Amino acid sequence: MIERIRVIGIGMGDPLHVTGEAVHALSTVDVFLVADKGDVTADLVAARQAVCDALIPDEHAYRVVEVTDPRRGPDAERDDTAYDRGVRDWHAARVDAYAAVIDGLADAETTVGFLVWGDPAFYDSTIRIVDALVERYAASGLTVDHDVIAGISAPQLLAARHRIPLNRIGAPIHVTTGRRLVDEYDPSLGDVVVMLDGHLVCGQLADAFPDVELYWGAYLGTPDEVLVHGPLAHVIDEVRHVRAQARERHGWVMDTYLLRPPAVPPETPPPSGFPDTEALTDGIVTVRPLAAGDWEVVRDEHNNEESLRWDFVGQACTDDEARRQASQARREWRRGRAARFVMVDAVTGEGAGVINVMRMGPPGIGLVGYGVLPAFRGRGFTTRALRLVSRWAFEEAGLERLELGHKVQNVASGKAAARAGFEAEGRLRQRLPNPDGTRSDEIYYSLTRETFSPEADG
Ligand SMILES: C[S@@+](CC[C@H](N)C(=O)[O-])C[C@H]1O[C@@H](n2cnc3c(N)ncnc32)[C@H](O)[C@@H]1O
Structure with a gap:
């Protein structure tokens, strides 16, 4: 039993x-x-x-x-x-x-x-x-x-046989399957170990990434063990050949490989993230980088009648989703995808809303989004936060032009933007979805480094 x-x-x-x-x-x-x-x-x-x-x-x-x-x-x-x-x-x-x-x-x-x-x-x-x-x-x-x-495991033995560590100093290792590799591969993943690849799909990457080093091993740990190493484009045909022959002989093949991008020469700058910043304040409103602990502000800014009315889908944000967004914010910042700030009341420290700058489109452009909790509306918080973040974007983050847009009916949003110095540039027809399945025109604004004045009051 x-x-x-x-x-x-x-x-x-x-x-x-x-x-x-x-x-x-x-x-x-x-x-x-x-x-x-x-x-x-x-x-x-x-x-x-x-x-x-x-x-x-x-x-x-x-x-x-x-x-x-x-x-x-x-x-x-x-x-x-x-x-x-x-x-x-x-x-x-x-x-x-x-x-x-x-x-x-x-x-x-x-x-x-x-x-x-x-x-x-x-x-x-x-x-x-x-x-x-x-x-x-x-x-x-x-x-x-x-x-x-x-x-x-196979990856451990692969590394031992090739006499290499699987990672580079302090860097992560990405382990994946052949079925996902082609869709998700990017050299910025760093060292990528591939298992369960019945078709040697790394061959499909050879044209795009010829210099990636392939460390390949099959029948590891058995008397038939075979290893090949070299730049992907140079060795892929040899691997295909060795693999096909072995499969013929045994009726099956089990292989594992590492794709290692060439080391980035020190003079090549790393992909640029947004620069770190301390809290920015004008004495009434403070904005600081959004952190994991700010998730309730993310949730509450979204889950109120006014915000849901202007939302694309009109669905409430769950606690888990808010936690996820808040905990990913620092990573997005470091990668330079989005600088997410939380707005707080400078006097009480209470969370008042969120304001984000998303890097998008041509170089130097940032797309701004914002939202304020109901209790803080009508007090000029958005305008103040926009001025603080605009100054940071132009003076610290090196952006040249900020853009933002709102649904044509959302007049309050436009007023806050205009007071912060943003100028309406046009009306984009039927651009933004509404929760009821219709679409709204969008009023689009910009603020450029030249036109920015921190004191602007519209
Ligand atoms: C179902 S997974 C099992 C992995 C196993 N648990 C491990 O720790 O390696 C099977 C995959 O492991 C890899 N693998 C298993 N045995 C191998 C061997 N002897 N040589 C090379 N790769 C092997 C291959 O990528 C194969 O597709």
């Missing part, structure tokens, strides 16, 4: 990759459940068996039960939603199949083990499946203990 489930990472199939902790764990398992995925990965099932043979002492009795893996349709043709649904259905079918075996365990068989290729944390569903099994037994009143033992 089941008491414990152990998820054991066994590295890449070589018994020498199995950690001491995993060796101990192996010897505690009565029944190993192994997915039988058909002939294609028979080599992998054999490798698992070899690990057990090599590392479990003869006196420890265990059995290996192959559980036929439910069939799973091809992923490549699915969109993200179909992919997620397909994976979920497949997991549910696997949970059922494993539970059927566990329910039939002999009384003395109390510990079940799942042997996981590489490490359970990398693109492997075993932990999720075990969670579902544990929950299922808990629901029927049976407590099943479970644990996870780490293993050497």
